[in-house]
Amino acid sequence: MREPETPSPQSHELVTLSFAEQRTIMLINGGIDLAHHVLRVGMYLGLGYFLWRSLQELAGKETTAAFLVEWLTSPEKSGSTVVPYVVLSLLFFGWALLERRLRRRAIARMGGRIADLEREIDSARTSSGLTHDGQTPKTPLSRWSAP
Numbered sequence: 001m002r003e004p005e006t007p008s009p010q011s012h013e014l015v016t017l018s019f020a021e022q023r024t025i026m027l028i029n030g031g032i033d034l035a036h037h038v039l040r041v042g043m044y045l046g047l048g049y050f051l052w053r054s055l056q057e058l059a060g061k062e063t064t065a066a067f068l069v070e071w072l073t074s075p076e077k078s079g080s081t082v083v084p085y086v087v088l089s090l091l092f093f094g095w096a097l098l099e100r101r102l103r104r105r106a107i108a109r110m111g112g113r114i115a116d117l118e119r120e121i122d123s124a125r126t127s128s129g130l131t132h133d134g135q136t137p138k139t140p141l142s143r144w145s146a147p
Contacts, residue, residue: 107134
């Protein structure tokens with residue numbers, strides 16, 4: 001039995017696999033994909049079932065949830081007590097989006113300098129495959145895929 005060819009961590013060479021090895025890997029990948037889809041569908045069916053059972057159990061009964069919904073939606077009962085929380089939530093959400101955009105700009109601005117410094121320290125260093133602003137690319141790079 002031959003030893004499998006494994007690339008070094010710094011190498012991007014492709015590994016040559018026999019037809020039987022490729023077929024085995026494809027069958028394993030297909031089984032994992034099938035299990036993923038079955039579990040995903042099962043999760044949604046389970047959530048739907050428990051939601052339906054909860055609504056069926058609570059139908060026509062006065063609950064804390066009914067009181068809370070009435071309190072939040074009725075202006076004469078809640079007045080304007082909810083408004084500051086909604087405004088603050090929207091304000092913090094806007095701040096988070098702004099901070100994310102500013103962080104990406106800072107990464108893009110400093111990325112070239114950091115890449116030059118890393119090349120100077122270790123010229124054999126390979127790229128992580130991230131975009132210029134530090135994001136993961138839409139199609140992930142893999143050393144097992146063809147160039």
